[in-house]
Amino acid sequence: MVSRGVVGIFLLSALPLLCLELRRGIPDLVHLKEEEEQNEKKQKLVREKQQEAQGEKASRYIENVLKPHQEMKLRKLEERFYQMTGETWKLSSGHKLGGDEGASHTSFETSNREAVKRENLPKSLTEVLPPAEQRMRKEVLDLPEEPPETAEEIVTVALRCPSGRVLRRRFFKSCSSQVLHDWMVSTGYHTSLYSLSTSFPRRPLEVEGGQSLEDIGVTVDTVLIMEKKEQGN
Template sequence: MASRGVVGIFLLSALPLLCLELRRGIPDLEEEEKNEKRQKLVRKKQEEAQGEKVSRYIENVLKPSQEMKLKKLEERFYQMTGETWKLSNGHKLGGDEDLELDSESPTSFETSNREAAKRRNLPKPVTKVLPPTEQPMKKEVLDFPEEPPETAEEVVTVALRCPSGRVLRRRFFKSCSSQVLFDWMMKIGYSTSLYSLSTSFPRRPLEVEGGWSLQDIGITVDTVLNVEEKEQSS
């Protein structure tokens, strides 16, 4: 009986200590629950932030890249099939253009019609028909002299500069008739009724007479003469 009383006294004395330990353990459990809730909240925020990053990447990078690749494939397909006109946006019928036409006044509409009619009735450009630079001559000059050799004396070289840019040279005796120059011009295809001869410097019409020689008209050295078109009288 005495031992039971001692045990009871011991338990009664240890009861306050046990209650104290139990009280200390309860706050620790509450703190752990709070920490666990905070960790769950932090993980949830991290997951939401990561989801937003993935959404922005898909919207701003991945989706435009896929659209660009698809557009290039579409353009290549239409180019291969020859239907590139399908790539244009075209114009909507009955849209803003019709509104603009309706808003114009009848006066401006008639004015634009008159201007269009003028443009359609513009005179065609007149193409000026130039006379042929060379007149084919079938007439042969019977008394045209032969060209003297280079070693001959009292010889002069005459050059004719044609309207076409061609330059012809020939040797004549100074004693030859001056008319031979016009005979030569006709022989190469320029009629005396359409063309004349003139000196180069000073520029003046060449005057000849039947009895004058080349020396008489001043051609005593090598000379260049111009074949010029006569002015046609209206």
């Protein structure tokens, strides 16, 4: 009984000390928890920055490497397709004459004289026509108004010049075939020096004023090649 009483007295005397130690330890636990929360926030911020950096890096890769590579691949496939179909003229941006026939007509005399001069033809062929003859020549070279894309019974003609430039224009199939020569002359290439041929099969195109485009076989979208005539022709 005495020993139990001694133990009880000892525990009672030690209880205040235990409570004091517990009170001292509680702030330490709170501080430790706050440090853990701050560390978690810092780690989360670091992860977010890493994700943003990776996202920017992926975007730059797509824009600077992947996208150009895909565009180049598509371009090669397109070139291969048009080479197989014989429609390589579609790869060129071309030049439509629908809105600038007037400018072409205005520069006709100058372009024609330069072309003739290159062929060393007599000076008489390079002389400027009198005003009356100029008006007559311009009337002959007036091209018909280009029909809209939605019109029926039309064809698109691509004219490949010796310089490599490709011109495109729409015509009604019922137009006189002479319009092809007028178009060629209006671009500065005279029929005395150049002729027209079909691209496939390759053959000279017979243009006659009394026949329409449909009569000479231009019934679908067509590529015509402008070729320099041989000397003596």
